[in-house]
Amino acid sequence: MQQQQQQHGQVDSFKKDREEWSDTAICALLDAYTEKFLQLNKGNLRGKHWQEVSNMVSMRCQGQKSMKTIEQCKNKVDSLKKRHKVERTRMENTGSTTSQWPWFSKVEQIVGSAPKLSVLLEDDTSMVIKPDKQKGAMRQRRPNCSLGFHTKTKILQPRWQRVLLKVSGDALAGDRVQNVDQKITLLVAKEVASAMRLGVEVAVVVGGGNFFRGANWVGTSGLDRASADHIGMMATMMNAVILQASFESVGIKARIQTSYTMTQVAEPFSSKKAIRHLEKGRVVIFGGGTGNPYFTTDTAAAIRAAELKAEIILKAANIDGVFDCDSNFLEHVSFRELAMKGLSALDAEAMSHCERHNIPVMLFNISEPGNVVKALTGERVGTLIDQTGKFV
Template sequence: MAVSYSFVAFFNSISSSYSSSFSKPSLGSLKPHYGLRVDSKNSSRRLVLSCSSSHMDSNSDTMDIGQTQVSSTAPFGLTMSEANMSRSSCKWQRVLLKVSGEALAGDRAQNIDPKVTMSIAREVAAVTRLGIEVAIVVGGGNIFRGSSWAGSSGLDRSSADYIGMLATVMNAIFLQATMESIGIPTRVQTAFRMSEVAEPYIRRRAVRHLEKGRVVIFAAGTGNPFFTTDTAAALRCAEINAEVVLKATNVDGVFDDDPRTNPNARLLDTLTYQEVTSKDLSVMDMTAITLCQENNIPVVVFNLSNPGNISRAIKGERVGTLIGGTRNSMAART
């Protein structure tokens, strides 16, 4: 293939110019310039990008194109060593946070309370800055609950559930916007295609996002009617190899009785999967609990409205109720 003579002449002039500049340096006589030079010791292996000034010293900045430069700074301003030390202090390294739609409503003055979403965003930021990978599944009960509307005006259960899935997408987009407003890179993935507003759920892509430090919000449940977002949380947790489901609700945990009717109801610290199913405790639906049991996924049920509960739950401190796991002996009830 013919090579333009002008290009060859230009390259030869560049090479000769930089060769002479670096072979006979004169201190104090070199003018500031930026350019490429070939390492005279091993020109076939190393290409050096050099920024030189009128006073050359041994600490001039160079970048070896053949080597990978690794940043020593972690996200949110921590050094890598600080992030690794903080990460090792946490009980779980990849978690799935399940946020119910009712929790997003806050005081129920409106469907979504911006104060609640901002509180969630700040809590998630506090743990992602430590290197913890966080995925989120959102419910839609604050906008539309399919099981409650089924049968109304001829609305069948499947159609009602699909409307409920759309409600979770609305919550996910709102939560994504809140998180990105404070600098948290976030992706929304939906169980059925809505390519104009979110990515389709692809397991490998979701895992890659997490590995890059992004928060992934899973919306539209499982994409199938007759399944709750609790089941979607258990399913996504198993698929992305998360270590725990953190179920954030508007109650402090699981009680032995309804605390709204029984003031003496006792908050349970730990439960087994069998106790949840045999006592028919209204923690998660049976499909979700069974899926967690089969995959050895612990579940932590806690109150979202208490500040700091998300980070405390991730660190393994005694918050809420732990299902299917053991408490850290060093943790203290807060």
């Protein structure tokens, strides 16, 4: 009798759980929790983080019977983790490589037994889990929900852990109808967010040519080169603030650092503090160039990359890459060959700095959807420039 009562109690509890947590709500919970979990570098969520998760779930589930409290979210995540552990044990005991439990793959991403989060580039109904050395590849079905950032089904594996993304001001202008194209800034933000969910640490150096290009003003306007460069560096700060807002609009925390004194909108530059921000899952945006005239933002990118020990500079521009004099596209070229052919991807000072510090550079088109996340995760887009001129 007691056993029957316990079984009835479990059934009632299961029914209540199903009433409180629809598939949409569970999907929203796992997406929100995973986002915060990776932003904290796989650290524990605290009170304010749980509040943000609760708010995101409730917002996604508007129109349902009840809003989700912090306690409900915590309890549901705990129960999903326990259910995952049971499912994992069952699969190991039976030698099965497939799970019929629809939430297995999503929970697998946050319990520590799976690789860092892979980004699905389409709202597809299948997911491929990275092959296990002993168990072999696992493939399973999942509910029709995704992170919602891209439109192509593909699992991306990051090639680099820390990168510096150089975004030219001209690229942010898009079709030049206005100084900043909101579609471009949002595209960059979403794709950087996707790369960060894979565990990639991203710093950004932004140009200011969409607002002011000093070289066009020197002489004819009465401005000297130093004054024109200072105006240009202030223009980069406007772009930095715009990018920060775009990143935060997609749930990614961002900090601006600058060598200029602008305490109202930015922190003073500090390489150690910038690295700490990156390690905590934040984007660091460097505005103001180097803080000195006569240096371009390309040079600022090269210097910051060396200071942060970034593995590569990714220059997002409005061109597809480097072409030689015969209009042949160069997929991969060495620094020396580029100089011998008189071609340029960055200015000469920046290129020299990158070659001296062995920092590869990839130049690609920012306006092509998917290019940013592909570049951030190491796929071949645009032109790669390094010491060897050969892909590794």
